[in-house]
Amino acid sequence: MTQTTLAEKSLRGDRVIQATIVAYIILFLFAKQTDGLAHAGSWAFLVLGTIILLIFLGLMIYNLSPFHPLHSFPGPLIFRSTNFAMLYIVYTGRRHLFIARLHEKYGNFVRIGPNKLSILSGDAFHTIYASAKGFDKSLAYRPGHFPDTGLFFLRKREEHSNRRKAWAGAFNPAMLVPSALQNVVDLRISSMDSFASRVLQDRSNQMIELLKRSEGCVLDFGTILARWSYDVMGDLTFGQGQSFELLKGGDQNGIIQNGQKAMVVFDILGEIPAILDILWYLPATREIHCLERLAEKKLQDWKCKPSNGPELLYHLVQKTGEGDDGNQLLILDTVLAIQAGSDTIAGVLTLTIYHLLANQDVYQKLTQELDEYYLHEQEINVSSLLKLPYLTAVIWEGLRLGTPLPGLPRIIPKGGATISGSYVPGKTIVSVPVYAHQTSKGNFSPEPLSFRPGRWLQGGLGPDSVLDSSAMICFSSGAQSI
Numbered sequence: 001m002t003q004t005t006l007a008e009k010s011l012r013g014d015r016v017i018q019a020t021i022v023a024y025i026i027l028f029l030f031a032k033q034t035d036g037l038a039h040a041g042s043w044a045f046l047v048l049g050t051i052i053l054l055i056f057l058g059l060m061i062y063n064l065s066p067f068h069p070l071h072s073f074p075g076p077l078i079f080r081s082t083n084f085a086m087l088y089i090v091y092t093g094r095r096h097l098f099i100a101r102l103h104e105k106y107g108n109f110v111r112i113g114p115n116k117l118s119i120l121s122g123d124a125f126h127t128i129y130a131s132a133k134g135f136d137k138s139l140a141y142r143p144g145h146f147p148d149t150g151l152f153f154l155r156k157r158e159e160h161s162n163r164r165k166a167w168a169g170a171f172n173p174a175m176l177v178p179s180a181l182q183n184v185v186d187l188r189i190s191s192m193d194s195f196a197s198r199v200l201q202d203r204s205n206q207m208i209e210l211l212k213r214s215e216g217c218v219l220d221f222g223t224i225l226a227r228w229s230y231d232v233m234g235d236l237t238f239g240q241g242q243s244f245e246l247l248k249g250g251d252q253n254g255i256i257q258n259g260q261k262a263m264v265v266f267d268i269l270g271e272i273p274a275i276l277d278i279l280w281y282l283p284a285t286r287e288i289h290c291l292e293r294l295a296e297k298k299l300q301d302w303k304c305k306p307s308n309g310p311e312l313l314y315h316l317v318q319k320t321g322e323g324d325d326g327n328q329l330l331i332l333d334t335v336l337a338i339q340a341g342s343d344t345i346a347g348v349l350t351l352t353i354y355h356l357l358a359n360q361d362v363y364q365k366l367t368q369e370l371d372e373y374y375l376h377e378q379e380i381n382v383s384s385l386l387k388l389p390y391l392t393a394v395i396w397e398g399l400r401l402g403t404p405l406p407g408l409p410r411i412i413p414k415g416g417a418t419i420s421g422s423y424v425p426g427k428t429i430v431s432v433p434v435y436a437h438q439t440s441k442g443n444f445s446p447e448p449l450s451f452r453p454g455r456w457l458q459g460g461l462g463p464d465s466v467l468d469s470s471a472m473i474c475f476s477s478g479a480q481s482i
């Protein structure tokens with residue numbers, strides 16, 4: 001058994017419920033024999049309830065005691081004693097702000113769960129994610145009762161990197177995630193003739209047409225952007241013309257809403273993955289399979305009329321085995337591609353547009369740059385847009401404040417590791433809080449919490465301006481990022 005396998009063992013929530021029911025039946029039968037039927041049910045309930053409560057309290061006391069391996073790390077009492085506290089915070093949607101505040105109070109290392117540390121440091125980011133010896137993903141990535149075979153769900157780095165080879169032909173990471181600001185223009189221009197830029201151009205034209213037709217009406221631009229991004233990702237995944245056509249026909253199947261629900265469920269229950277095992281059986285979680293069912297249908301359609309690429313599915317099919325397992329893997333990976341690409345982009349764009357409208361000076365500057373560069377609307381295309389410095393600055397600023405993913409949980413292998421100069425025991429779940437890092441004064445100042453694209457331009461926001469572009473960790477880094 002490898003080190004990481006040992007570190008990964010966890011309770012399955014549904015097995016715990018099964019064991020509890022069996023324990024209840026045994027207690028009930030015992031009570032019935034000794035005390036008769038009248039009180040057997042309530043007696044068994046009381047005894048079992050008391051045992052469960054005692055176990056729960058015992059665990060909380062142990063988590064707070066000096067015997068716990070993370071005892072020396074600071075953090076709020078309730079968070080050190082139980083994971084339910086952070087689960088609640090995630091549920092409120094304010095985790096990023098809450099964790100940033102905790103770091104202001106407690107410093108770079110904060111214990112945010114009995115077995116979890118949030119570490120605010122560029123050094124830690126390198127050790128945990130970016131380095132060749134970065135750590136495996138935690139159990140938060142276990143997808144309920146799905147087989148954990150899809151790229152995103154493969155927690156061990158070796159298995160992940162094997163599956164990643166199947167994706168290599170379709171996605172050029174440099175095109176999607178420029179690693180440093182100064183490289184952004186060159187890298188992106190080189191990919192301009194690509195399939196992706198054609199898809200972007202066509203879908204954006206379609207969106208503009210839709211906006212023009214709706215002139216004078218009230219539109220929810222967030223919804224339009226979400227439809228645009230799902231259509232773009234559908235094209236990239238299944239091929240142009242094979243997408244969901246949400247811009248054209250609306251979201252009849254509730255793909256967007258259900259996809260977002262799935263993200264929320266995984267995010268919240270990632271704090272206590274065992275709960276997902278239990279909720280999996282409830283009708284409420286069925287909706288999160290909506291995109292999966294659609295992907296299955298698209299896969300069947302594609303297989304009836306296979307193409308020679310360049311869409312993602314073509315590349316994945318080449319490297320995926322036949323049969324039910326192969327099909328399941330293709331469905332999971334295509335769902336991942338669509339969800340990973342659309343929800344993130346739609347969220348960041350919606351927030352960036354909000355900031356533009358809330359900061360009229362920025363809005364004016366951006367429209368001025370566009371008006372000076374383009375005489376006619378028809379001249380606008382992806383490659384020339386990428387040459388505009390102020391637009392690029394606006395996008396980076398939008399990503400800085402609107403980073404869609406929180407700290408990504410990784411597990412320390414048995415034996416522990418030294419992170420940012422401190423020893424962290426094995427099996428600890430660690431993460432670097434993305435929002436806190438991207439809004440820390442040490443990395444971006446002045447006004448780290450304000451939308452000031454000027455900080456990205458030469459001269460920044462004045463002589464004391466600080467901008468550390470390596471602190472932009474929203475795309476993560478290393479083998480498990482794209």
Ligand code: HEM
Pocket residue numbers: 151152164176336337340341342344345348403404405408474475476479480481482
């Ligand atoms: C605002 C834009 C985006 C941000 C901030 C973002 C961020 C991230 C991050 C942080 C991860 C690592 C997740 C983890 O380890 O848990 C990731 C993974 C991934 N992203 Fe994105 N992403 C964005 C857009 C996209 C787009 C447009 C695509 C597709 C075209 C995409 C496809 C993927 C895929 C496939 C993975 C999984 C990679 C793997 O496990 O090897 N993302 N993304």
